[in-house]
Amino acid sequence: MLTELGVIRVISSADQESTDIHGLLIEAAYPGVRTTSICLPDQPDGVHNEATERAAAAKMPAAARQLAARGVDGIIVSCCSDPGVGEARDAVNVPLVGAGEAAALVSLVHRRPVGVLGLSGDAPSPMRRILGGMLVASAVPEGVSTTLDLHKPGARDACERAARQLVKQGAGVICLACTGTATVGLPGYLAERLDVPVVDPVMAAGGLALTLVAQLKARSHCQATRLERA
């Protein structure tokens, strides 16, 4: 009775091990979950501006259909800009969640002003939409403009400095706005060093996808029970 989640990575890689990383993090943290990961073609440095976001959005419905055809119970778009999430959701008949909307929603549970740490000065639009007035500030770590930059020496320190700046600006929770932060273990790194909760967008997307799948399972269970009684 495993739950199977499909993961769409927005950074292209010929290396399946690298593509699988977010799925493996989800499997490690959520019992009973198995993941299948694919990546979008021709996005060598992921999604980090309008052009790369538009390109990713256009490829998303096909990627979602590919995973749905493999029989997954739910799908995660592992990118905080949620490129093409609305269209991809309409393209498949299983729940589909963007990491951006998921991280924003999970941030709200802490009931504190949210600071968004990501790849651009403005928080991604799904986060702005959901956080509304709870969004207190957003920041970009120095020297980080694509997800690949997170792997450079000094990037962790730059992220920590930016996060501390957000706390100074009133953030009571840090919402990470790039799923590449999970690849490099940044959520745990920051959470150890700061006094505020740090929201990992990959974990948030995994949890929200599981929640939507569970709503459907509960429904099927109810139908089965009614059939037994009939």
Place this chain on the structure above:
Amino acid sequence: MLTELGVIRVISSADQESTDIHGLLIEAAYPGVRTTSICLPDQPDGVHNEATERAAAAKMPAAARQLAARGVDGIIVSCCSDPGVGEARDAVNVPLVGAGEAAALVSLVHRRPVGVLGLSGDAPSPMRRILGGMLVASAVPEGVSTTLDLHKPGARDACERAARQLVKQGAGVICLACTGTATVGLPGYLAERLDVPVVDPVMAAGGLALTLVAQLKARSHCQATRLERA
């Protein structure tokens, strides 16, 4: 590697089987989860107005501490008014989630105006806080003023009529604002009959609690990895 969730019911019962129902629904829908349920004392008809909400809130920190002492990984308050959730959260060192905030957050993922179906004309305050302008209308099923009324003949039909009214008022998703609706299988019942998603507050609380637990697990995993490398 099970995840253990504690469930606090706000309707008193001497019958452990009855107290366990929401936990069992969560176990059925989320693989790898085990639940332990307790109920608050002296709340014979649950939480359905200010007085019963205040009474439940006062008892919540002690109930949370009782579950934390049993070693659970996270705790759910299975009531959509989230009575005492803030105080109970501060009283324990594991994640704690109220069903009201959880259901509202999950409703937002659908990106549609939300109709709240519950026990009082106003949506519970945690839902109003989170839904903001996305809350389009709220309704009470005819003849239903406590969670116990949901078990009466005709209650399902009354709920369906109220839900359809919410859809007419512009709701694109129905957020159930009483966890007793899960006890009687209402989420599945309505989802089969309506063309809009129906959010089950018990499933939402389970999923959000799992998400917060997963964030901590991912952090521990990161720490362990760093220790290995040291």
